Amino acid sequence: MAKVELKSVVKRFGDVRVVHGIDLEIADNEFIVLVGPSGCGKSTILRMVAGLESISDGEIYIGDRCVNEVDPKSRNVAMVFQNYALYPHMTVHDNMGFSLDMAKRPQKEINEKVRKAASMLELEPYLDRKPEALSGGQRQRVAMGRAIVRQPDVFLFDEPLSNLDAQLRTQMRMELKKLHMKFSTTTIYVTHDQIEAMTLADRIVILKDGLIQQVGTPVEVYEKPANVFVAQFIGNPPMNILEGTVARDQGRLGVRTKRSFFPLQEDRKNLWEGQKVLFGLRPDAIKIGDSLNRIPPEWRCTAQVELTEILGGQSLLDLVVDDEISLIAEVEGRVQMQAGSSVEVGFCFDRVVLFDPETEEALSSVAQLEGTAEGTTPERDIAHKKEIEVHTN
Amino acid sequence: MLKKLGIAVCASAMLTAGAIPAQAADKVADELEIFSWWAGDEGPALEALIDIHGKKFPKVDVVNATVTGGSGVNAKAVLKTRMLGGNPPDSFQVHAGQELIGTWVKADRMEDLTPLFEQEGWMDVFPEGLVKLIGTDDGIWSVPVNIHRSNVMWYVPDNLNKWGVRPPQNWEEFIEIAPKLKAQGVVPLALAQNWTANHLWESVALASLGAEKWDKLWTGELPFNSPEAVAAWDLFGKVLDYTNTDASSLSWQQATDMVVDGRAAFNVMGDWAAGYMSTTKKLKPGTGFGWVASPGTNGQFMFLADSFGLPKKSPNRDQAIEWLKILGSKDGSDAFNPLKGSISARTDSDLSKYNDYAKSASKDFSHDRIVGSLAHGVTANEGFMNDFATVMEMYLKTRNSDAAGKAMVSIAMKNKIGQ
Amino acid sequence: MREVSRDRIKAFLTLLPSIVLIGIFVYGFIGNTIWISLTDWGGVGALAEDPQISYIGFQNYVDLFTGFLEGRFRQDLVNAVYYSVLLLAGAVGLGMFIAILLDRKPMGEDFLRTIFLYPMSLSFIVSGTIWRWLLAPQGGVNILPTYAGMEPLSFQWLASKESVLLFNWQNLLGIILYIAAFILIIVGLLGLKRDPNRAMKRWILPGVIIGAIVWLFGDLLPQAMIMEEMHGLNLATLGIILATVWQYSGYTMALYLAGFNGISQDLRHAAMLDGASEWDYYRRIAIPMLKPITISAVIILSHISLKMFDLIFAMTGPDNAETGHPALNMYLTTFRANDFAKGAAIAIVLFMVAAMFIIPYLISSYRQQKGE
Incomplete structure (x- = not known):
C-alpha cells in the first residue's frame, strides 16, 4: 500500500521526447487510469513506474521512497502485461508462485498463497496446466493471480484486456473492479479504451503527446472536459461541437451560429458579445419525446431526422437543425423515424461547454450541474449507457 | 536427420557413384586415363612422363586422374570403388610388391606383364632382387617407375661435430652415444606420427634380424613370435626410449626439422627426406645434411617403389601398354626421377642427371642386398599393414614385446602372410 | 469422402519419387550394409570381380566387441x-x-x-x-x-x-548395468518433486536394486574378454x-x-x-x-x-x-x-x-x- 508520485517526469529516447514533464499524485489505494491515443506516452509512464524504462528527468516516488535508481525487483510493484507474459514452460501454479520462489519463501507458504489466489480467481482446476492449455480469459486471470500473490504496493496494468473479445472484456473488467475493492491496492491502469477508463477509474488521467490534458473523476472529465481533445476522446459518440459567436437575442445570452441561436445560462461569466467560441454539447444532452417535459420550452426546437440507429436500449439520431447544423443525439428507448421527418428536440443547455477556438481550452466558467434534471445521477447513467454499447459492438 | 545418417552410413557404397570422374561413355579411340595420387610436389614429375607420351602420340587425349591425399590413402579408396564398380582406369599407380599383389593380383584383376618385360629387355636392366619382389610365380605385375630407400639415417654433420658424436654403425653404438646427446639437451632420434614408427621399426628389425631372416618372416619360414623376431621388438623398445615424447603430433617433415634445427641428432626416414632438405630447406647434400644407412643395415637396401600396372578390362589397353613402355624406358625413368627426388629402378640410368644423394643411392642400389619395405607395402598385403598399425599402437602403449610377437602371429594368420 | 481419398492419392503420387529414391538409396543401402556386415567379405581376393562371400552371422560383431585384435575399435x-x-x-x-x-x-x-x-x-x-x-x-x-x-x-x-577414468573392458556388462542403474536413479530423483510415489517405485528402487546386485555379485557376471584390456579417456x-x-x-x-x-x-x-x-x-x-x-x-x-x-x-x-x-x-x-x-x-x-x-x-x- 503506497501512494505514487511523479514529479516533472520526462522520458527521452535519444533526441525524441515522449513524455514532457508529468506531475501526478496518486493517493494510496487509488485506482487511476492513464488513457489516451496510441503514442501518448501512457505505457512509457507505466514502465517508468515499474522500472522497466529509465527516467530521463524528474523523480518518481513510491511511498516515500524515490525509486529513480531502484531496481524493478526492489520496487515491490506487480505488473500485468497486455500479452500476459506468462512463462510458457511453467504450470499455472509455478507461474503464480514464481515471485515467491524468487524471494526464497518456503514451499509451503508458496503453495498456500497460490492456492488462495487461485481459488479467488477460480483457477484451482487449472493449477497443473501450462498456459498454452488455457483460454484467453484464464490466462488473463493467471496473470492477475501472479500479481496478487506477491501482495505488492502497486498494481500496474498495461492494457490488460485488449486481447480479449468484447464480452469477456466486460466480464473481466467487472472482476478487476471487484478485486480492487477487495484489496484496495494502489493501481495504475493503462488503456486506450475510454470505456474501461470511465468504468474502472477513481480518477482518469487523459494524455496526449506526452502531456497531461486533464486529471479528474470520470464524471468530471465527461461533463467538464478541459479541452476539445478530452471532450472528443471521452464519450462515444463524441461531443457535438459547433462554431459560433456569443450574442444576445431578445435579451437572452446565447451563441449564434449562422442561422440558429443557442441560449446559455445567464450566470456565465467572462463572456462578451461578439466573442468567437466553440459550443459543445454531449449527445445525451439532447432529448426527445417524454424526456422533453423536463426541458423548458425555450430550449426546444424542431429538427430534421437524417438517420436513426438503434443500439438496443438507446438510439442514436443524426439531426439537422435549421438546415444548417448537424448534431448527434443519444436518446432513451428504441426510436424509429423516417429520414427527413421532423421531430421536436430539447437541449439541456445547462450542460453546454464552451471552448476557446484558438486554444481549444474550455472557457473558465462552465455550466453548473446542479439544478439540472439529469445532473444528479450522471455516474450511473454513464455506466449503464456504456455497458449497452459494449454489447452491441 | 535419420536420412542424413543413413547416407553417412552407406557412404562406402555411395562412394562408387560420387568418385567417378566424368568419362566418355563410348570410347573415342585415342584416350588414356592414368590414375595416381601424384599432385603438388610430385605433379611435375608425372607431367614429364605425360609429355614424353604426348610427343610420341600427339593425338591421344591423356586424362590425368589424380586423387590427392597423404600417401594415397584416399586415392586407393577411390580406386577400389572404381574397380568394384567395373570401371577401371587404363593404368594406375600402386606401391610395388605385396600391396599390389595382395589386393589386385590375388583378386585376379591384373594382367601379367612378363611378355612386356621380356620384349623390352627389362629383365636385364632391373635388379633381379627387385623383379622377384614385384612379381609372383605366376608373373610380373607392374612396372616400377622409381625406387626409394627406406633405411636411411639423416643428420647434420656440423651439429654432430659440435656434440662430439659420429653417425652410429649399429644400434648398440647408438644406444651408447644417445645418453651423451640427451645430457646436452638433444633428442637422440626424432620421430613423428604413427606411420613413421612403423618406418623406424622396419629399419630396426632389419638390423636386428639381418636380410635373410627378414625375408623369411614374409615367406613364413620364421614365425613372428620366434625369439629372433621378439628380440627385434625389444631392440625397437630400447631405441624408442631415445625418441621425442610428442612424436604422434608431428608430421615427418617436423621430425626432419628437428634434426635440421639442431633439436635432434638423427632421424630415420625414407630418402624423400633428401628432397625435402635440399629443395625446401635449401641444404647441400653431403655438407648441409648427411646420411648413412640406418644403423646395422649397411650393405642392405630396403626399397619401396611406385609402379604402374595394367588392370584387366582396361578400356584403352594398347595405349596403356605404350604408357608402361615409357615408364620402363631409360628416357622416361631419367626424366621422372630427378624431378621426383628418387632413383631409377634401372641399373643403367644416366647418373649425371641426378643429385649427389641420388648418385650415392643409385650406387648402393646396384650392388646392395635388396629387401622389401613393410611400411610401404612391398612385403605384406594391405590387410596386414592395417593390422600392423594397430599392433604398433598397442606396443607403443604397453611396450610388451611378447604380446606384440603374438599379435603379429595372429594378424599374419588372418591376412595369410607366408601361405 | 471421395474427395479425401482423391487428395490422398495425389499426395501419395507426389511423394512417390522421394519415397522410392530414399527407399533405395538410404534404406536399401542400409539394408545392404547390414547384409555385408553379416558376411566374411574381406581379405585376400576381396576385390575380385566376383568375390567369394559367405554368410557368417554375427561373427564380425562378436570380433569387434571381444576379439583379441579389435582392441583399437x-x-x-x-x-x-x-x-x-x-x-x-x-x-x-x-x-x-x-x-x-x-x-x-x-x-x-x-x-x-x-x-x-x-x-x-x-x-x-x-x-x-x-x-x-x-x-x-x-x-x-x-x-x-x-x-x-x-x-x-x-x-x-x-x-x-x-588416459584417465580407466576401466577394464572385461567388466563391460557390469559397467553397462551400473550406468543403467545410475540413469534410473537420476531420472527418479528428477521426478521426485512431482510424483514421489511413482518416482520411487518405477525409477529409484529398480536402480538401487540393480546397482546393489552388480556391486555384490559383479564377479559372477560373464566377462567380455579372456584378457584384461583397459580403456579410458585418452x-x-x-x-x-x-x-x-x-x-x-x-x-x-x-x-x-x-x-x-x-x-x-x-x-x-x-x-x-x-x-x-x-x-x-x-x-x-x-x-x-x-x-x-x-x-x-x-x-x-x-x-x-x-x-x-x-x-x-x-x-x-x-x-x-x-x-x-x-x-x-x-x-x-x-x-x-x-x-x-x-x-x-x-x-x-x-x-x-x-x-x-x-x-x-x-x-x-x-x-x-x-x-x-
Whole structure:
C-alpha cells in the first residue's frame, strides 16, 4: 500500500521526447487510469513506474521512497502485461508462485498463497496446466493471480484486456473492479479504451503527446472536459461541437451560429458579445419525446431526422437543425423515424461547454450541474449507457 | 536427420557413384586415363612422363586422374570403388610388391606383364632382387617407375661435430652415444606420427634380424613370435626410449626439422627426406645434411617403389601398354626421377642427371642386398599393414614385446602372410 | 469422402519419387550394409570381380566387441562416447554462455556474432590444420603463458599417451548395468518433486536394486574378454575436442541467440518484476523455454560427433589410435585393409549408436504431435 508520485517526469529516447514533464499524485489505494491515443506516452509512464524504462528527468516516488535508481525487483510493484507474459514452460501454479520462489519463501507458504489466489480467481482446476492449455480469459486471470500473490504496493496494468473479445472484456473488467475493492491496492491502469477508463477509474488521467490534458473523476472529465481533445476522446459518440459567436437575442445570452441561436445560462461569466467560441454539447444532452417535459420550452426546437440507429436500449439520431447544423443525439428507448421527418428536440443547455477556438481550452466558467434534471445521477447513467454499447459492438 | 545418417552410413557404397570422374561413355579411340595420387610436389614429375607420351602420340587425349591425399590413402579408396564398380582406369599407380599383389593380383584383376618385360629387355636392366619382389610365380605385375630407400639415417654433420658424436654403425653404438646427446639437451632420434614408427621399426628389425631372416618372416619360414623376431621388438623398445615424447603430433617433415634445427641428432626416414632438405630447406647434400644407412643395415637396401600396372578390362589397353613402355624406358625413368627426388629402378640410368644423394643411392642400389619395405607395402598385403598399425599402437602403449610377437602371429594368420 | 481419398492419392503420387529414391538409396543401402556386415567379405581376393562371400552371422560383431585384435575399435568406441559427451557439454555450454553475453546487447554485437559464427564456415580440414599448429607441443597454446611472463605449458595436447577414468573392458556388462542403474536413479530423483510415489517405485528402487546386485555379485557376471584390456579417456583427445568445441560453439550460439531473440521482452520484464536476477532469468525462464533448441542442438552435435572424421584425420592422422574414432576406423578397415564386412559392421554399430540418440527424440516429437 503506497501512494505514487511523479514529479516533472520526462522520458527521452535519444533526441525524441515522449513524455514532457508529468506531475501526478496518486493517493494510496487509488485506482487511476492513464488513457489516451496510441503514442501518448501512457505505457512509457507505466514502465517508468515499474522500472522497466529509465527516467530521463524528474523523480518518481513510491511511498516515500524515490525509486529513480531502484531496481524493478526492489520496487515491490506487480505488473500485468497486455500479452500476459506468462512463462510458457511453467504450470499455472509455478507461474503464480514464481515471485515467491524468487524471494526464497518456503514451499509451503508458496503453495498456500497460490492456492488462495487461485481459488479467488477460480483457477484451482487449472493449477497443473501450462498456459498454452488455457483460454484467453484464464490466462488473463493467471496473470492477475501472479500479481496478487506477491501482495505488492502497486498494481500496474498495461492494457490488460485488449486481447480479449468484447464480452469477456466486460466480464473481466467487472472482476478487476471487484478485486480492487477487495484489496484496495494502489493501481495504475493503462488503456486506450475510454470505456474501461470511465468504468474502472477513481480518477482518469487523459494524455496526449506526452502531456497531461486533464486529471479528474470520470464524471468530471465527461461533463467538464478541459479541452476539445478530452471532450472528443471521452464519450462515444463524441461531443457535438459547433462554431459560433456569443450574442444576445431578445435579451437572452446565447451563441449564434449562422442561422440558429443557442441560449446559455445567464450566470456565465467572462463572456462578451461578439466573442468567437466553440459550443459543445454531449449527445445525451439532447432529448426527445417524454424526456422533453423536463426541458423548458425555450430550449426546444424542431429538427430534421437524417438517420436513426438503434443500439438496443438507446438510439442514436443524426439531426439537422435549421438546415444548417448537424448534431448527434443519444436518446432513451428504441426510436424509429423516417429520414427527413421532423421531430421536436430539447437541449439541456445547462450542460453546454464552451471552448476557446484558438486554444481549444474550455472557457473558465462552465455550466453548473446542479439544478439540472439529469445532473444528479450522471455516474450511473454513464455506466449503464456504456455497458449497452459494449454489447452491441 | 535419420536420412542424413543413413547416407553417412552407406557412404562406402555411395562412394562408387560420387568418385567417378566424368568419362566418355563410348570410347573415342585415342584416350588414356592414368590414375595416381601424384599432385603438388610430385605433379611435375608425372607431367614429364605425360609429355614424353604426348610427343610420341600427339593425338591421344591423356586424362590425368589424380586423387590427392597423404600417401594415397584416399586415392586407393577411390580406386577400389572404381574397380568394384567395373570401371577401371587404363593404368594406375600402386606401391610395388605385396600391396599390389595382395589386393589386385590375388583378386585376379591384373594382367601379367612378363611378355612386356621380356620384349623390352627389362629383365636385364632391373635388379633381379627387385623383379622377384614385384612379381609372383605366376608373373610380373607392374612396372616400377622409381625406387626409394627406406633405411636411411639423416643428420647434420656440423651439429654432430659440435656434440662430439659420429653417425652410429649399429644400434648398440647408438644406444651408447644417445645418453651423451640427451645430457646436452638433444633428442637422440626424432620421430613423428604413427606411420613413421612403423618406418623406424622396419629399419630396426632389419638390423636386428639381418636380410635373410627378414625375408623369411614374409615367406613364413620364421614365425613372428620366434625369439629372433621378439628380440627385434625389444631392440625397437630400447631405441624408442631415445625418441621425442610428442612424436604422434608431428608430421615427418617436423621430425626432419628437428634434426635440421639442431633439436635432434638423427632421424630415420625414407630418402624423400633428401628432397625435402635440399629443395625446401635449401641444404647441400653431403655438407648441409648427411646420411648413412640406418644403423646395422649397411650393405642392405630396403626399397619401396611406385609402379604402374595394367588392370584387366582396361578400356584403352594398347595405349596403356605404350604408357608402361615409357615408364620402363631409360628416357622416361631419367626424366621422372630427378624431378621426383628418387632413383631409377634401372641399373643403367644416366647418373649425371641426378643429385649427389641420388648418385650415392643409385650406387648402393646396384650392388646392395635388396629387401622389401613393410611400411610401404612391398612385403605384406594391405590387410596386414592395417593390422600392423594397430599392433604398433598397442606396443607403443604397453611396450610388451611378447604380446606384440603374438599379435603379429595372429594378424599374419588372418591376412595369410607366408601361405 | 471421395474427395479425401482423391487428395490422398495425389499426395501419395507426389511423394512417390522421394519415397522410392530414399527407399533405395538410404534404406536399401542400409539394408545392404547390414547384409555385408553379416558376411566374411574381406581379405585376400576381396576385390575380385566376383568375390567369394559367405554368410557368417554375427561373427564380425562378436570380433569387434571381444576379439583379441579389435582392441583399437573398442578404444575408438570409448573415444566416440567421450567425444560426444565432451563436445555436447562444451559446445552447448560455451555456445549458451556466449549467446547470453550477446543477448545483453553489448557494443558491436553484430560484429562479435559474426566472429563467433565464423569457425562454423571453415571446413574441418582447415580448422584441423590450424589447431594442429596451435596445439603443437612447443608452440601455439602452450607458449601463451610466456606472454604473461609465466612458464610455457608442457601439455602434449595431441600426443599424450595418458588416459584417465580407466576401466577394464572385461567388466563391460557390469559397467553397462551400473550406468543403467545410475540413469534410473537420476531420472527418479528428477521426478521426485512431482510424483514421489511413482518416482520411487518405477525409477529409484529398480536402480538401487540393480546397482546393489552388480556391486555384490559383479564377479559372477560373464566377462567380455579372456584378457584384461583397459580403456579410458585418452588425454590426447582433448585437443581434438577443443577444436570441435571451437568450431561448433558458434553454431549453438547462433541457435540460442535466435531463441533468446524470439522470447518476448515482456517475459524478461515480468521476470525482473517478479524479483528474478539476470542469472535467474536465464536459468529459470529463458533456457528452459529453449528446450526444443537444446534438444535439436544435442541431436545435431551428437551426430556430428559420431561422424567426426576429417578433423581427426587432419589433426592426428589416420593411424593414431589414441585419438581414433570408429568412423575413421571404418574407413581404414574398409578401404585400406579391404575388410569390407568388418567395415560394414563398424558402420552398423555407429548407426545403432546414432539411433540411440535419435529414436527417443523421434518418439517424443511424434507423441507431442499426437497429443496436440
